[in-house]
Amino acid sequence: MNSARTTARPATWEIPTPLGSFTALYSDTGLCGLSFPRTSSRASQETAPPARRCEGEVGTWMASTRAALEDALSGRKPGRLPPLDLSAGTPFQREVWRAMLSIPPGKTMSYGEIARKIGCPGAARAVGQACGANPIPVLIPCHRVLASGGRLGGFSGGLDWKRRLLGLEGLSPG
DNA sequence: AATCGTCGTTCTT
């Protein structure tokens, strides 16, 4: 084996879907990022090299990522997710992200409810921040987190995406 | 609609 770090830096992988081409980002321990399709307005910004092959465990991660994404985008419940590398987050953020993973498709929670669920009542606003820092939207379903009273709240990927993702699950808030 | 309380993160001293 080569020195210290084997896999080295993350690799990107494009996942074409009917809604555009998503970009997955992998570290050596799992899926660490997923970005929405680039719109014509938003210019490109590739920081990691594209993966050349889909072999080994990373290959299986890619397969499960694509399957899960395709399921999610067609309104089906995703099956097994690839291992997620959430090491970039703070402990608080990771708790929020894990909590969101427990919201089933078609259901929603409020920012305040998430806050209480993770034992930080009163931290609703901080939860919102953490949602905005979610590195793996869609698969970590931050779109299922709404403001109180069923209001839509915000979405870092653009509210149009939030509405679209909710619509795929039969929901139409706000 | 405007305001205030709250809390984790990030940006400034």
Add this chain to the structure above:
DNA sequence: AAGAACGACGATT
């Protein structure tokens, strides 16, 4: 290291 500023909030007025 400490403080101010800043949100994908929530509750009150």
